[in-house]
Amino acid sequence: MAEYSVIDDRAEFEKAAATLAKGTGPVAVDVERASGFRYSQRAYxxxxxRRDAGVFLFDPxxxxxxxALQAAIGEAEWVxxxxxxxxxxxxxxxxxxxRIFDTELASRLLGSDGFGLAxxxxxxxxxxxxxxxxxxxWSTRPLPDPWLEYAALxxxxxxxxxxxxTAExxxxxxxxxAAQEFEATLTRxxxxxxxxxxxxxxxLHKVRGARQLAVARELWTERERYAEEVDVSPGRLVPDRSLLAALLAAPRSKQELAGLKEFNGRASRTQLDRWWGAIERGRTTDDLPRERVPSDALPPPRAWADRNPEADLRLKAARPVVxxxxxxxxxxxENLLTPEHLRRVAWQPPAELTADAVGAALVELGARPWQVAHTAQKIVDAFVEGPQTAVEGFPTAS
Structure with missing residues (x-):
C-alpha cells in the first residue's frame, strides 16, 4: 500500500505545485468535504x-x-x-x-451499467x-492513513x-x-x-397558521445562526424532527420545552435559552410570514389529468417517445433531456408547435443543442399526432 500524506505547509505546497506544473497531460482533481458534520460545504x-508528477493531497x-496550484495546472484539462x-x-x-472531462457524465452518455467511481x-x-x-x-485532523489511501484512489x-x-x-x-455536456457543467x-x-x-406542512410559521422561521433561523457560529451541520445540533416536535407541542414555558423528550440533539438542552428565545420571538413578532407561498412549480404529473387535461395528454404522448x-x-x-424540461413544454407549449419553437423553449430552459436536435421534432410530432407516429423512423446511435 502506497503511503500518502497531507500537505499543509506553504513551502511544501509551492514545491508540489511546481512538480505538477512539470507533469504531462490532463490533471485529475477531486474534493472531500465534511457534509453532515460541518456547517459549510468548504473543501477539507x-x-x-498528473502523469509524471504523482498524487498530491492538499489541506485547504x-x-x-x-x-500556485491554479497557475501550475494552467490551461490543462481537469478530469x-x-x-x-x-x-x-x-x-x-x-x-x-x-475545460473539464467528467468520467461520471461520460459513462452516462455511453449507457454504462454503473456510474459510480468504482x-x-x-x-x-x-x-x-x-x-x-x-x-x-474529512475535517478530522490528522486524517487516518486508510482515509488518505481512499482519497488518493x-x-x-x-x-x-x-x-x-474518450475512445469509447x-x-x-x-x-x-460529451463536449457540450462538459461545457454546460462547467459554466452552469x-x-x-x-x-x-x-x-x-x-x-413544515404539518404546521398551521401564520403565528406557528413565525415560530418555525425563528427556530430554523436561530439554528442556522448557531450552526454557522460553531461550524456544525444544523441537523447534528437539533434535527428537523426535534424542531417540528417543539413546534407542534407548543410548550408554555422553557421548562416544558426542556421536558419534551422528542426535543433532542447535541444542543437541545445546552442551548435551551437560545431555542426558547426563538420561540418567544416567533410568538410576539409583527412580521408574520405568508401561509401560502406562490410558486412556479408544476403540479405533480398525477394531478395533470384534472388540472390540465391537454397537457396531460401531451406529456403521456411525448414521454415514451423521449x-x-x-x-x-x-x-x-434524463441525460437525453431533463424530465422537468419536457414537463414544462408539455404544460405550456409554444403558441406555434414547430421544431424551432419547441427547440427555442428547450434552450431557454437550459437544454443543449444536441438535445434539441434529437428531441424537438419528435416532441412536436408526439404533441400533434400521438406517440406511435413520432417514434417511427428516428435514427439510433450504435
Missing part, C-alpha cells in the same frame, strides 16, 4: 494527480491561497468524476478549470476499488479512465455530445439562494 481535502484550511459536486467547493478556493474504474480498467470512507468527516486512475472513455465516446459518435451558474430557506424545514430515443442512443432518459 483537495486531491490532484491550512494552505488558504491556492494561486473529474461528477464534476458538479466539486466545482462549487473549488471555486471557493479560486480554483477554476478552463463501477467506472472497473469497466474502463478492470481495477477494483475498495470504497469505504465516502461519508467520513479517487484521482489515481482518473486520467487512464478518461483516455478509455469517439467510437459511439458522442464526442461532440449556481442556483440562486432561496428567498425563504426556512421553509425547507422537514414536516424514452425510446434515449434507448436508441444507449443513454439514460
Amino acid at each position: 481535502l483537495v486531491q490532484v494527480y 484550511p491550512a494552505i488558504g491561497d491556492f494561486t 473529474f468524476h461528477a464534476a458538479s459536486q466539486d466545482l462549487p467547493s473549488l471555486r471557493e478556493l479560486d480554483l477554476v478549470p478552463a 463501477a467506472v474504474v472497473e469497466h474502463a480498467l478492470g481495477i477494483t476499488l475498495a470504497k469505504a470512507h465516502s461519508a467520513a468527516d 479517487d484521482v489515481l486512475h482518473l486520467v487512464d479512465v478518461r483516455d478509455v472513455l 465516446l469517439e467510437a459511439a459518435g458522442k464526442t461532440e455530445i 451558474p449556481p442556483k440562486p439562494p432561496r428567498e425563504e430557506p426556512w421553509r425547507r424545514l422537514s414536516g 424514452e425510446a430515443i434515449a434507448e436508441g442512443l444507449h443513454m439514460p432518459t
